Amino acid sequence: MELTELERQRAEKLERLRALGIEPYPHRVKRTHTIAEAIAALEQAAPGGEDGPHAAIVGRIKSMRVMGKVTFAHIEDGSGSIQLFLRVQDMGEESYEIFKQNFDLGDFVAAEGKLMRTRTGERSLLVERVSMLAKSISPLPVIKEKEVDGKLVRYTHFSDVEERYRQRYADLACNPEVREVFRIRARTLAALRRFLDQHGFMEVETPILQPVYGGAAARPFITHHNQLHQDLYLRIAFELYLKRLLVGMYERVYEIGRDFRNEGVSHKHNPEFTQLEFYAAYWDYNEVMNFCEHMLAWVAEEVTGSPIIRYQGHEIDLRPPWRRVTLRDIIMEVTGIDYLQYPSAAELASVMKSKGLAAKTGASWGYLIDKGLLGEVEPRLIQPTFVLDYPRDISPLAKSKPGDPSHVERFEYFIGGMEMGNAFTELNDPFDQEQRFLEMGKLYAPDDEEVHPMDEDYLRAMKYGMPPNGGLGLGVDRLVMLLADKSNIREVILFPHLRAKD
RNA sequence: GGGCCGUUAGCUCAGUACGGCAGAGCAGGGGCCUUUUAAGCCCAGGGCCGCAGGUUCGAGUCCUGCACGGCCCA
Numbered sequence: 001m002e003l004t005e006l007e008r009q010r011a012e013k014l015e016r017l018r019a020l021g022i023e024p025y026p027h028r029v030k031r032t033h034t035i036a037e038a039i040a041a042l043e044q045a046a047p048g049g050e051d052g053p054h055a056a057i058v059g060r061i062k063s064m065r066v067m068g069k070v071t072f073a074h075i076e077d078g079s080g081s082i083q084l085f086l087r088v089q090d091m092g093e094e095s096y097e098i099f100k101q102n103f104d105l106g107d108f109v110a111a112e113g114k115l116m117r118t119r120t121g122e123r124s125l126l127v128e129r130v131s132m133l134a135k136s137i138s139p140l141p142v143i144k145e146k147e148v149d150g151k152l153v154r155y156t157h158f159s160d161v162e163e164r165y166r167q168r169y170a171d172l173a174c175n176p177e178v179r180e181v182f183r184i185r186a187r188t189l190a191a192l193r194r195f196l197d198q199h200g201f202m203e204v205e206t207p208i209l210q211p212v213y214g215g216a217a218a219r220p221f222i223t224h225h226n227q228l229h230q231d232l233y234l235r236i237a238f239e240l241y242l243k244r245l246l247v248g249m250y251e252r253v254y255e256i257g258r259d260f261r262n263e264g265v266s267h268k269h270n271p272e273f274t275q276l277e278f279y280a281a282y283w284d285y286n287e288v289m290n291f292c293e294h295m296l297a298w299v300a301e302e303v304t305g306s307p308i309i310r311y312q313g314h315e316i317d318l319r320p321p322w323r324r325v326t327l328r329d330i331i332m333e334v335t336g337i338d339y340l341q342y343p344s345a346a347e348l349a350s351v352m353k354s355k356g357l358a359a360k361t362g363a364s365w366g367y368l369i370d371k372g373l374l375g376e377v378e379p380r381l382i383q384p385t386f387v388l389d390y391p392r393d394i395s396p397l398a399k400s401k402p403g404d405p406s407h408v409e410r411f412e413y414f415i416g417g418m419e420m421g422n423a424f425t426e427l428n429d430p431f432d433q434e435q436r437f438l439e440m441g442k443l444y445a446p447d448d449e450e451v452h453p454m455d456e457d458y459l460r461a462m463k464y465g466m467p468p469n470g471g472l473g474l475g476v477d478r479l480v481m482l483l484a485d486k487s488n489i490r491e492v493i494l495f496p497h498l499r500a501k502d
Numbered sequence: 503g504g505g506c507c508g509u510u511a512g513c514u515c516a517g518u519a520c521g522g523c524a525g526a527g528c529a530g531g532g533g534c535c536u537u538u539u540a541a542g543c544c545c546a547g548g549g550c551c552g553c554a555g556g557u558u559c560g561a562g563u564c565c566u567g568c569a570c571g572g573c574c575c576a
Contacts, residue, residue: 005548006512006530067542068535087536105529119537141513142529144540155540156514156528162571163513174513264503267573358576501552501570 007137013102014135020098024135029110032056036079042115042123050126052115057082057125058133060173061107062143066100072124075109083124084111090128099130106136106173141174165496184303184484185492189256189476191302192276195295201252201278206241208234208258212455215239215397218261221271234260238277239397239471243426244461246281246469254278256476267488268418271497274476283470285409285425289386292413292423292472293320296384296479303483311416311482314382322384322413330387331373334380339369339391340406366394367450374412381414396436396452398424416482423472430462 003011017024033041033055041053059075059082069088074081088096090113103109113128141158157174158164164171164178171178193203211230213220215237223232238255245253259275280288297307297318307318325333332338335355342348348368349359359372369391377387389401390410398408409425427433437454480492490496 004512009530063539065538065541066535067538070536070538072538072541074539083539085537089536118539120539122537122539124537139512139529143513144528146540153540158513160509160513160571162509165571360576499570 003137006139010104010135010137010139013104014137017098017102017132017135022098022132024132026131026133029058029133030056030112031058031110034079035059035075035077035082038082038115038125039080039123042117045115050114050116052117052126054113055115055125056110056112058108058110060136061103061105061109064103064105069096071096071100075111083118083122084127084130085116085118085124086127086130090126091130095129103130103132104136104139105142106138106140108133108136140170143174162498165490165498166501168494181480181484181486181492182494185480187303188299188480188483189274191299192256192295192474192476194302195298196252196254196278199252199291201254201280202250204242204245204250204253204255205257206235206238206245206255208260210235210241212453212457214452214455214458216259216261217394217450217452219263221260221262236261237473238275239473240455240458242277242279243466243469243471244458246279247461247464247466251281251467252278265497267490268478270477270489270493273489273493276474276476277471279426279469279471281467281469284468285388285411285423285470288423288425288470288472289322289324289411289413290320292421292474293318293322293384293386296415299479300483309482309485311485312487314416316383316416316482318384318415322386324386324388326389327369327374327387327391328389330377330381330385331369334377335373337373339373364393364448364450366391370394378414378419379417382417384413384415386411386413393439394450395424396440397427397433399427399429400432418478418481419475420478420482421472421474423470426466426469426471428462428466428468430459433462434459 014024035057038055038057041055045053057075057077059077062074062076062081064071064073071086073084073086075084086096086099091099109130110133111125111127111130113126116124116126118124142156143158144155146153146155158171196203209223209225209232211232213233213236216239218236220233220236223234224230225232236259238257238259242253242255254277256274256276258272260272262271263269265271280291283291297320300309300318301307309316309318328338328340335357337351337355339348342351343365345363345365345368348365349361349363352359352368352372357372357376359368363372374387381387388411389407390398392400392406392408395408395410398410401407401409410423412422413420427436437452440450440452441454477489477492481487481489484492486492
């Protein structure tokens with residue numbers, strides 16, 4: 001192990017402790033109170049002097065002020081932080097010196113003594129014994145902060161974005177507000193599960209390694225099973241497996257898990273991300289819409305205390321009903337283009353260019369609408385909005401709109417300028433479904449990311465009879481971004497993907 | 503993929519306009535200090551200036567390429 005000078009100094013302290021017969025990484029810990037419990041115990045005790053309740057607490061040393069024969073330090077555990085008050089008169093000369101010479105910021109320690117208040121009134125532990133629980137060799141970035149008018153002012157910090165992501169452990173250790181983001185994430189996941197469970201949905205787990213990928217338009221990661229001599233794909237969606245379960249007579253199922261898409265990385269995209277999908281037999285997309293807006297308003301309230309949230313300076317009201325607008329109308333509203341007037345890719349691309357909009361050459365008609373025109377619309381949809389009725393060509397798993405064969409019953413929904421998810425009245429006619437797969441094959445080149453490959457087993461399932469149903473996908477990371485008020489997906493993923501250095 | 507910006511001590515940053523001994527604060531080391539909380543005071547340390555080339559008597563600084571990251575655009 002290569003050590004920096006600072007690390008060598010700490011390693012020497014570790015050896016000094018060992019030489020004194022003190023194990024710097026002991027097996028067992030004595031703890032009578034968490035720090036929060038210790039503070040509560042002190043609050044309950046009769047005030048006065050240095051004779052408060054006895055407590056054995058543990059934590060990581062966050063600050064230290066050595067003043068000769070007296071030292072103040074703050075330690076932090078998972079519940080909070082408290083000041084340690086160490087005096088040579090209480091600890092004895094030898095123990096006090098061992099502490100002073102060998103204990104550093106970042107060390108995990110155990111401290112035992114009496115809870116009390118210092119002259120300035122700060123809740124403290126008057127330490128009788130202190131011991132090492134785990135020596136920290138690498139110095140954590142030091143955080144110096146102070147409360148000014150009730151606001152926390154930070155003088156030094158750990159803020160290098162790249163290093164924060166590459167060494168998330170250090171980020172979390174130094175930055176309590178980052179720890180809070182992932183508590184919001186955990187509460188969001190728990191709230192989603194609670195809501196779905198309460199509404200009769202069953203959580204299931206379907207394959208991540210799939211012989212045929214499907215359910216979305218995306219490039220997959222490919223892997224290989226050695227024993228089976230078979231290429232497998234990491235799933236890009238759960239859709240086709242969840243709908244097989246409706247054939248199997250479950251009426252409401254959902255899955256929360258990881259999808260993998262072999263695509264670019266951006267502030268809204270990570271190659272692996274957390275998806276929620278649910279399917280409900282006998283629902284159409286109107287019922288899905290209704291459920292969706294109630295679910296997200298409820299989850300927001302559970303997580304943040306209110307269905308009205310603040311996101312990047314916007315106040316966003318998640319209470320139902322959300323705005324409903326057709327794809328055609330919202331595109332006309334924003335770009336002035338009625339895509340139905342331009343039924344070929346060439347015509348549509350030409351009018352888009354005439355309006356100064358980028359149109360990728362060689363892109364299909366559906367791609368131009370979805371990525372081109374809708375891309376213009378997306379950042380403007382700050383308040384929750386359902387965008388309804390998508391072209392059939394780009395929606396091979398959705399049921400057609402009655403009386404309008406060119407469109408399907410599909411919606412995407414947007415909040416805070418981000419696409420949050422996608423939903424349909426699911427196609428359950430096996431002949432129609434087969435036809436859609438075949439059309440896909442004709443309209444697109446085989447390696448086109450828009451292609452949904454034919455899934456024979458899915459068709460076989462559907463031939464047994466699939467109840468009419470509605471389903472929805474939700475980008476969970478993006479929901480957490482909303483609820484934690486973060487503009488970058490990496491801020492809500494513990495270990496986001498970064499390019500390897502060298 | 504393109505444009506712009508960044509990369510200097512463990513951390514946060516100066517230094518780059520106009521090339522001339524590598525800087526500060528915090529952290530760490532030695533000393534003083536028995537109620538501090540950004541503790542204070544004194545002393546002495548700490549560098550592959552992202553990497554590789556080039557220009558130059560001389561490059562952290564100028565030029566080229568590369569790596570990683572950020573922001574914006576596609």
